[in-house]
Amino acid sequence: xxxxxxxxxxxxxxxxxxxxxxxxxxxxxxxxxxxxxxxxxxxxxxxxxxxxxxxxxxxxxxxxxxxxxxxxxxxxxxxxxxxxxxxxxxxxxxxxxxxxxxxxxxxxxxxxxxxxxxxxxxxxxxxxxxxxxxxxxxxxxxxxxxxxxxxxxxxxxxxxxxxxxxxxxxxxxxxxxxxxxxxxxxxxxxxxxxxxxxxxxxxxxxxxxxxxxxxxxxxxxxxx
Numbered sequence: 001x002x003x004x005x006x007x008x009x010x011x012x013x014x015x016x017x018x019x020x021x022x023x024x025x026x027x028x029x030x031x032x033x034x035x036x037x038x039x040x041x042x043x044x045x046x047x048x049x050x051x052x053x054x055x056x057x058x059x060x061x062x063x064x065x066x067x068x069x070x071x072x073x074x075x076x077x078x079x080x081x082x083x084x085x086x087x088x089x090x091x092x093x094x095x096x097x098x099x100x101x102x103x104x105x106x107x108x109x110x111x112x113x114x115x116x117x118x119x120x121x122x123x124x125x126x127x128x129x130x131x132x133x134x135x136x137x138x139x140x141x142x143x144x145x146x147x148x149x150x151x152x153x154x155x156x157x158x159x160x161x162x163x164x165x166x167x168x169x170x171x172x173x174x175x176x177x178x179x180x181x182x183x184x185x186x187x188x189x190x191x192x193x194x195x196x197x198x199x200x201x202x203x204x205x206x207x208x209x210x211x212x213x214x215x216x217x218x219x220x221x222x223x224x
Contacts, residue, residue, distance in 0.1 A: 051077030150177030
């Protein structure tokens with residue numbers, strides 16, 4: 001975990017200044033996310049980076065706990081919040097944390113949990129999805145957008161990315177594919193409500209999934 005933290009700390013300043021590579025795809029993701037959020041929702045965002053998505057979604061919900069493993073990412077996010085104070089931005093709390101650490105804290109169940117470009121970066125994705133399930137209220141939604149490295153070409157996943165990791169040019173990446181990801185989410189007790197691709201050009205390998213935590217006592221825990 002320290003290795004992951006150091007990697008993202010190094011990238012934080014440049015990351016905060018970089019533009020979204022696919023603006024149309026990003027806007028579609030924001031719109032589809034908004035379709036599943038309510039004004040009364042308490043939201044947890046995992047892997048929030050420097051807060052860009054949290055700032056855009058904050059006016060649509062009651063509050064957001066935006067978390068990231070990198071203290072430098074969180075520092076920059078808080079600075080942005082101070083530089084542009086608004087009532088909506090005041091509803092965001094930024095915290096250095098992961099799904100593991102938040103799950104151990106005494107939070108009320110969240111109505112929605114967001115994880116954009118997150119699950120492929122954690123060391124144990126199935127366990128993380130289980131923790132996410134446990135932090136949601138019954139009927140709550142887990143909304144994710146995830147690069148599925150396992151569906152990329154063999155050269156990329158077996159040579160290029162591992163080599164980049166050796167030289168500190170890439171973080172830890174899990175190699176699951178889209179089918180495995182969907183199975184992982186269903187196995188945790190979610191029902192899939194949406195499975196989409198939002199890239200505006202060629203397929204970028206990222207899958208947008210909306211998964212709902214089934215009501216207690218439901219027998220349809222793994223239906224799609």
